[in-house]
Amino acid sequence: MILIKALLLYLLAFGQSVADEAVLTEIAARLAKTPITQGDFHQQKHLKVLHKPLISTGTFTYDQSKGVIWKTLTPVVSLLLVNESKLLTGQGEQAVPAAFGKVFKAMLGGDLKMLTDGFSVTGTDQKTSWQLELTPKDEMLKLIISTMVLSGDIELRDLEIREAGGNVTRISFDNITHPAQLTDEQKIDFERLSP
Amino acid sequence: MNKKSILNVYHPKLTAGIWLAGMLVICILGIQALTKDWLETGFLALLPTSEQQPEIAKATLQHNQLLNRKVIWLTGAATSQQAISHAQKLKQQLEQSKLFSKVVLEFPQQQYIKQYRQLFPYRYQLLDAQTRALLASNPDELIKQNLEILNSPIGQMQAADLEHDPALIFSRYFNAQNPIKLNLEQGIVVLSDQHRFWALLLTDLQDERLQLDKLEILSSLVNSATEQVKTAGGELLVSGMPLFTAHGAQSAKQEISTVGIGSSLGIIVLLWATFRSVRPLLLSSLAIGSGLLAALVICVLFFGKIHILTLVFGASLIGVADDYAQHFLCDSFGEKDWNPRKGLKFILPGLSLGLLSNLLSYAGLGFSPFPGLQEVALFSSMGLLVAWLTVVLLFPLLLTGFRFDHQPGILKLTTYWEQHWPLWVSKNRRWLGLMLTVFIAGGLWMLTPQDDVRLLQSPPAELLRTADKIRQLFPMTPDNQFFLVSGKDQADWHQNEQTLLKRLDAVKQQKALTAYEGLSSYWPDANRQQQNYRLLKHKLYDSGLLKRYMTDLGFDRTAAQAEYKQFAAAEHNTLTLPEWLAAADETKQQLWLGCEEGRCQSTVALTGISDAGALTALQDLPGVVWVDQVESVSSLFARYRIRASGLLLVAFCLASLGLGLKFGWRNSVTIMSVPVVSLAVSLAMLGWFGQLFSLFNLFALLLVLGIGVDYGLFFFMAGDRRASTSLGVTLSALTTLLAFGLLAISSTEIVHAFGFTVTAGIVTALLRAPLIGLKTISAKEH
Numbered sequence: 001m002i003l004i005k006a007l008l009l010y011l012l013a014f015g016q017s018v019a020d021e022a023v024l025t026e027i028a029a030r031l032a033k034t035p036i037t038q039g040d041f042h043q044q045k046h047l048k049v050l051h052k053p054l055i056s057t058g059t060f061t062y063d064q065s066k067g068v069i070w071k072t073l074t075p076v077v078s079l080l081l082v083n084e085s086k087l088l089t090g091q092g093e094q095a096v097p098a099a100f101g102k103v104f105k106a107m108l109g110g111d112l113k114m115l116t117d118g119f120s121v122t123g124t125d126q127k128t129s130w131q132l133e134l135t136p137k138d139e140m141l142k143l144i145i146s147t148m149v150l151s152g153d154i155e156l157r158d159l160e161i162r163e164a165g166g167n168v169t170r171i172s173f174d175n176i177t178h179p180a181q182l183t184d185e186q187k188i189d190f191e192r193l194s195p
Numbered sequence: 196m197n198k199k200s201i202l203n204v205y206h207p208k209l210t211a212g213i214w215l216a217g218m219l220v221i222c223i224l225g226i227q228a229l230t231k232d233w234l235e236t237g238f239l240a241l242l243p244t245s246e247q248q249p250e251i252a253k254a255t256l257q258h259n260q261l262l263n264r265k266v267i268w269l270t271g272a273a274t275s276q277q278a279i280s281h282a283q284k285l286k287q288q289l290e291q292s293k294l295f296s297k298v299v300l301e302f303p304q305q306q307y308i309k310q311y312r313q314l315f316p317y318r319y320q321l322l323d324a325q326t327r328a329l330l331a332s333n334p335d336e337l338i339k340q341n342l343e344i345l346n347s348p349i350g351q352m353q354a355a356d357l358e359h360d361p362a363l364i365f366s367r368y369f370n371a372q373n374p375i376k377l378n379l380e381q382g383i384v385v386l387s388d389q390h391r392f393w394a395l396l397l398t399d400l401q402d403e404r405l406q407l408d409k410l411e412i413l414s415s416l417v418n419s420a421t422e423q424v425k426t427a428g429g430e431l432l433v434s435g436m437p438l439f440t441a442h443g444a445q446s447a448k449q450e451i452s453t454v455g456i457g458s459s460l461g462i463i464v465l466l467w468a469t470f471r472s473v474r475p476l477l478l479s480s481l482a483i484g485s486g487l488l489a490a491l492v493i494c495v496l497f498f499g500k501i502h503i504l505t506l507v508f509g510a511s512l513i514g515v516a517d518d519y520a521q522h523f524l525c526d527s528f529g530e531k532d533w534n535p536r537k538g539l540k541f542i543l544p545g546l547s548l549g550l551l552s553n554l555l556s557y558a559g560l561g562f563s564p565f566p567g568l569q570e571v572a573l574f575s576s577m578g579l580l581v582a583w584l585t586v587v588l589l590f591p592l593l594l595t596g597f598r599f600d601h602q603p604g605i606l607k608l609t610t611y612w613e614q615h616w617p618l619w620v621s622k623n624r625r626w627l628g629l630m631l632t633v634f635i636a637g638g639l640w641m642l643t644p645q646d647d648v649r650l651l652q653s654p655p656a657e658l659l660r661t662a663d664k665i666r667q668l669f670p671m672t673p674d675n676q677f678f679l680v681s682g683k684d685q686a687d688w689h690q691n692e693q694t695l696l697k698r699l700d701a702v703k704q705q706k707a708l709t710a711y712e713g714l715s716s717y718w719p720d721a722n723r724q725q726q727n728y729r730l731l732k733h734k735l736y737d738s739g740l741l742k743r744y745m746t747d748l749g750f751d752r753t754a755a756q757a758e759y760k761q762f763a764a765a766e767h768n769t770l771t772l773p774e775w776l777a778a779a780d781e782t783k784q785q786l787w788l789g790c791e792e793g794r795c796q797s798t799v800a801l802t803g804i805s806d807a808g809a810l811t812a813l814q815d816l817p818g819v820v821w822v823d824q825v826e827s828v829s830s831l832f833a834r835y836r837i838r839a840s841g842l843l844l845v846a847f848c849l850a851s852l853g854l855g856l857k858f859g860w861r862n863s864v865t866i867m868s869v870p871v872v873s874l875a876v877s878l879a880m881l882g883w884f885g886q887l888f889s890l891f892n893l894f895a896l897l898l899v900l901g902i903g904v905d906y907g908l909f910f911f912m913a914g915d916r917r918a919s920t921s922l923g924v925t926l927s928a929l930t931t932l933l934a935f936g937l938l939a940i941s942s943t944e945i946v947h948a949f950g951f952t953v954t955a956g957i958v959t960a961l962l963r964a965p966l967i968g969l970k971t972i973s974a975k976e977h
Contacts, residue, residue, distance in 0.1 A: 043348070049358040050749035056346040070348060078343040090343050138381055144351065165355050171348070 030130070030154050034178035035064040037155075038186075046168045060173070063182060066190040083193050119148075129153050205536055207592035214588040218485055225492040233495045235502040236405050236444040237263070241567040251822055254679045254788055254798050258822075261399075261785055266295075266413070266435035267665055267672070268396040270424055275385045275392040281429040282383065282394035285420055289398060292416055294409060297399040301382040306780065311369060313778040317770040318364060319731055319762055320724035323371035324716060326364065327730065334734040337362075338744050345748075361745055361758055362735060372717055386668045391430065393668055400437050407448070407503070410441035434662040439654050446942050447503040454510040454937040461933040462517055465926055469603045470524065478593060479520040486516040486582030490574045498570055505570040507938070507946055512575055514934025515553070515902075516582035518927035519546055522909070523586050525926060527598060528606055529919035535594040543587065545912050549905040550583045552850055556901035559842045560894050563835055568894060606922050613921035613965045620966055631872075638879020644888050646832035647825075653944045666803070670709050673800040676807065679788075679820040680713070681796045685772065688795040689720040691818035695799060698816065702809050709803030714786050718775040728766060736762055798822075832890050839893035843874075846897060850904050858911070866911050869963045870903025877956035887948040895949045899956030902931065906964035913968065921965060928961040 038061040045054040058072040067083030081088040088094070119134040131151040136142050142164065149160040155176045161169040182190070268289075270281035286300045314321065322330070329337050341363050344350045356366045377384045377395075384395040402409060417433050424431040462483075466476050490509065494501045522545070526538045557579070560572035620627060666672065680695055682688025692715040699711045719727060735741045736759060745755040776784050788796040804810065807823070814821035847870070855863035874896055881888050906924050913920035935957065938950025 043346070045346070045354065047354055047357060047749075049754065051751060052749035054346055054748070072343070072346055075346065076339055076342045078347065080347055080349070087349070089347060089349075091340065094349075163351065163355070167351075167354060169348075 034180075036179055036182060037062045037176060038179065039176035040174045041070075041171055042174065043169065043171045046170075048166045061182070061186050061189075063186075063190065066182075067193055069186060069189050079189065081189060081193050086193055088192060129157075205539070205591070207535070207595065210588040211592040214585060217584070218489075221485075221489050221492050224496060225488065228492055228495040232404070232406060233500050234407050235500040236407055236410060236440055236447075240500075240502055241504065241565065250681075250788075250796065251679060251820065254677070254796070255822060255824055257785060257788065258673075258677055258798055258800070261781065262673070263405075263436050264296075264400040265672070266398045266400065266433065266437055267669065268398065268420075269386070269393040269432040269665060269668060270396070271391040271393045271430040271432065272428065273391065275380050275387075275394070277429060278385060278392040278394040279381060279383050281424050281427060281431075282396050284427075285424065285431070286396060288420060288423075289396070289416070292412065294400060294412060294416065295398040296401040297397075299397045300394070302379055302384060304382060310778045310780075314369070314770070314775070315359075315365060316765070317724075317768055318360065318368070319728050319765045320768055320770055321368045321719065322364070322727045322730070323368045325371065326367045327727065330730050330734045334738070334740055337735075338740065341744070342748075361748075361750065361754070362741055364731070388668060393432070395669060405437055405440050405444075407444055410437065410444050413437060414441045414445060432661050432665050432668075434658070434665045438658065442654055442658060443943070444503050447507050450507050450938075450941050450943075450946065451503075451510045453940070454507065454934060455513065457937045458511070458513040458930060458934040462513070462930050465605075465929060466521075466524075469605050469922070469926065471601060471603070474593075474597060475520075475524045478524070478590060479517055481589070482520040482582045482585040483513050483516045485585050486578040486580075487512065489581035490578035493577045494570060494574045497573060498566075501570055501574070502567050504567055504943070504946070505574055507941070507943075508571045508949070509574050509578065511934040511938050511950070512578045514931040515575075516578055517930050518549070518905070519583050519586040520590070521926045521930070522546060522923045523590055523594070525919050525923035526916070527594075527919075528603075528922060529916040533598060535591040535597070538594070539587070539591055541916070545909050546583065546586070548908050550579060551853075552904040552908075553579050553898075553901040555846055555849065556897040559839070559846055559897045562842060563839065563890075563894070564831075565835075571894075603922075605925075606918065609921040609925045610918040612925070613917055616962075617966050631876075634883075635875045635879045638882035639875075641882035641885070642878060642888055643882075644833070644836060646829050646836060646889055653942055655942075670803050673712070673802050674804050675825055676804060676810070676821070676823045677801055678799040678810075678813070679796060679822050680799060681794055681818045681820075683793055683795075685790065685795050686720055686722060688797065688818070689715050689723070691816070692797060692799065695813060695816055695819050698813050699799070699801075699810075702813070705806075705809065707804070707806035707809040708801055711799060711801050712783070712786065713799040714772075714783065714797050717779070717783065718770070718772055720772075721769050724769055732762070836890040836893060839890055839897075843893060843896055843900065846900055847871075850900070854904075854908075862911065865967055866904065866907035869907035869960050869967065870900045872963045873899050873903040873956040873959040876959040877952050880955040881948075881952060884951075886951055887944055889945065889948065891945045892948050892952045895952035896956065898953055899960070902953075902957055903960040903963075906960045907967055910964045910967040917968065924964060925961065928957055932957055 038059065041058055041060050043056045045056075047054065055075075056072050057074050058070070060071070061069040067081065067086075070080040070082070072078045072080070078090045079088075086093065119136055121132060121134055123130065123132045129151060130153070131149060134148040134150070136145055144164055146162045146164050148162070149158075150156055151158045155173065157173055159171045159173075161171075163169075268282075268285060270278050270285055272278040272281055282300055286298055289295060289298045326337070329340075344353050344363065345357070353363055353366050356363065360366055377386075379385070386393045386395060400409070400413070417438065421431045421433070462479060463476060466479055470476075487509065490512070491501070494505070522542050523535075523538060526542050527533045529541070530537065554576050557572045557576040560568045560575075563569065678695060680688060680692045682691045692713050696711065696713050696716055699708075699713075702708060703711065741758070742755050745758070746752075772787070776787055782800075786798050786800060788798065790796075801810070811821050811823075813819060847867070850870075851863050851867050854866050858866070877896060877899055878888075880886070881892060886892075906928070909920050909924050910917070932954060935950045935953040938946055939954055941947045941950060
């Protein structure tokens with residue numbers, strides 16, 4: 001996934017990370033690089049107060065310049081659109097919530113400076129897969145997120161967010177493709193984000 | 196009779212002693228008065244308050260209170276991280292300056308948490324308008340929205356709240372309290388436009404009184420911070436009422452020194468050229484200096500504080516206060532064996548009448564309700580009175596043995612002028628008269644009054660641009676206009692405000708404003724709290740909807756039972772307004788004006804008004820008053836412009852009457868023709884040049900009236916001393932012109948208009964006055 005690749009390159013270029021440079025270089029070298037990425041997601045939220053996870057599925061589209069479309073199809077259909085400065089949900093325009101929302105945007109929207117400034121990164125690289133663990137440096141963010149684990153091969157496959165309060169969110173990505181162009185429907189969705 | 200009494204009281208040493216004693220008293224009083232904080236700089240201090248209803252005045256004061264101290268800073272950079280780091284450095288710098296009582300960069304999270312805890316026990320009584328509507332019409336939709344939020348990748352906060360707020364009802368209420376959504380990064384508000392990210396820093400000045408030295412520190416702080424952020428590669432935007440005040444004070448200060456130094460230099464050059472002696476220079480300075488000092492001291496003693504704009508006008512007094520000294524000095528050219536006694540005897544009636552007419556015109560200013568003009572009136576009349584006293588009491592002693600043995604070039608010039616100019620005019624009177632009539636008629640035709648109070652302040656375009664830009668990025672500063680809502684008790688007030696807010700919502704949909712804020716949308720009154728509870732009970736709890744939702748979501752059965760139990764226990768909770776206010780932030784607290792004498796009042800703040808017409812239409816609602824400070828003061832300006840016109844007429848009639856009684860009606864008309872023509876030309880000039888014509892020009896015209904009468908009188912009484920009178924009038928006109936001409940270059944619209952009007956009037960008076968006594972000249976020539 002292009003943003004992870006770019007993130008790793010960024011880490012290398014500025015040497016701010018504690019991750020082993022060689023590992024990051026290798027991971028970065030593996031990732032597919034295209035401006036558009038799309039696929040399906042399967043999200044499980046394990047909330048402490050609920051005895052079963054909240055499960056949702058849907059599709060996502062990442063466009064390097066335009067942002068992210070996060071379309072939930074089950075259990076309720078809803079659309080979330082996000083770019084550098086704007087967040088639209090079914091409830092209208094929202095503030096990008098403190099802490100996590102910002103990180104989510106940064107990851108999917110490629111705000112690399114935010115990620116590298118905000119996290120300590122450690123990584124492991126095996127033959128077929130890699131894993132990165134991000135730990136927030138910021139005290140306020142630490143109150144909400146304890147760690148985020150990204151793993152994959154030539155794509156980002158899994159994302160796990162462990163919240164400080166004990167809630168855990170696991171998102172896995174499937175059927176990832178890299179089309180050369182957005183579909184008309186995707187274009188219309190992104191259109192809503194432009195001011 | 197007059198002359199006799201003067202001869203009798205001519206005791207130069209005695210009068211000088213009286214003068215000295217008087218000045219000593221003033222100096223002693225001055226030391227006391229001027230060591231305190233005596234300078235006012237705020238723009239609002241110039242506006243009258245007495246005309247407003249007390250409750251509107253109180254609401255206005257409270258509405259402005261926060262606004263007047265608030266300075267907004269935005270640091271911009273290509274990335275949000277850089278913007279934040281600029282802001283952090285700026286924050287340190289601002290804290291070190293000790294100018295501010297509050298420097299807020301990080302979002303006050305603790306306060307937020309505290310508020311959450313304080314309101315949480317009343318969660319079943321508090322509903323935001325949207326949730327209430329949804330519950331009433333379609334509670335299933337509410338459940339659907341919850342699922343949407345919880346499953347969304349950004350629903351972390353709500354998911355964390357789920358444990359104690361399963362239906363997320365309170366989370367909705369709490370979020371609705373901050374209608375404008377702001378993005379936070381590291382706890383800092385970050386805004387963005389196409390090019391940059393901006394970190395927001397809010398500060399409150401420590402002192403609402405905005406002292407000049409503090410304002411100067413603020414200005415230089417803004418400048419140095421702007422430079423620093425720029426060198427670091429960023430950009431800084433700063434705005435706020437104090438900045439506008441600081442700019443006004445700064446330009447006023449500059450104008451005081453321009454006018455002061457300009458007129459002083461002019462007077463020195465003129466006096467030196469005329470008298471070629473140090474003594475007249477020193478004497479003139481003494482007269483002006485004592486006049487200004489006394490004026491300042493008396494004004495501060497009387498008003499407690501004096502506004503910096505008063506001092507701008509005060510500086511122009513130099514040119515007027517000098518007139519009396521010059522008349523006395525110039526008179527010494529009138530006779531071969533001149534001495535102060537003879538001089539005083541000759542000029543005293545003219546000087547006294549001149550003083551009287553000037554005091555009369557300044558007294559007119561004093562009758563206006565504007566504190567600024569009252570100050571100008573007292574300042575100027577005291578300045579003139581003391582300058583006159585100095586000339587009359589002190590000069591006789593100090594001029595002993597004073598005489599000239601030279602013929603100043605300027606005397607030859609003015610003599611030539613006063614002899615030939617009237618003759619030329621007389622020869623060409625037909626077409627000159629016609630031209631003058633056409634000129635005056637045309638100018639008056641084009642004269643259009645303007646009464647906008649904003650003309651009092653003329654901020655530079657740069658400052659306005661920045662303010663606009665900040666308003667676009669951060670549309671949270673309330674506008675000047677607001678609604679005042681009243682009711683006979685809390686319930687009545689609540690109902691009235693709710694009615695207004697509902698209408699405002701419609702206006703907002705039409706994009707006539709961007710936001711409004713009223714307490715009743717956050718705090719439901721006791722009735723509404725009960726209604727809210729019943730609505731929840733009926734639609735969510737008793738219907739079993741909540742139970743189903745909680746089970747489907749995966750809550751334990753005990754959790755649902757506990758929730759139902761808590762709900763039942765909270766039935767009789769009521770959150771009082773004081774409790775709600777105690778938890779609220781400053782901006783919301785400020786909306787409440789309190790209950791007294793069977794009346795409860797609040798203000799509804801408005802932001803981003805683009806169509807005031809749509810809002811004024813709402814003032815017909817019960818208990819609602821539309822308050823537009825700018826508009827109401829502007830209409831006050833218009834009313835007083837008309838009243839001041841009447842005042843001008845009264846002053847004119849009084850002067851005519853006085854002159855008529857003393858010199859006869861025919862002579863009165865002759866003398867009064869000088870101010871009449873001057874006033875007419877002055878007004879016509881305003882029309883021709885498209886200058887601002889407002890209340891303030893009328894006060895300028897009052898001065899023209901006074902000065903016109905002076906010049907007319909001096910020439911009328913000149914007799915065989917036309918040469919020295921002409922010199923005196925020319926010199927005093929030149930110095931006055933210098934002073935008011937310098938006012939005309941002011942960047943403040945009204946000061947400029949004032950200067951322009953007086954300048955036009957004096958030039959005309961100077962041209963018109965020598966025509967008096969023309970017959971005697973013509974007779975001599977033949």
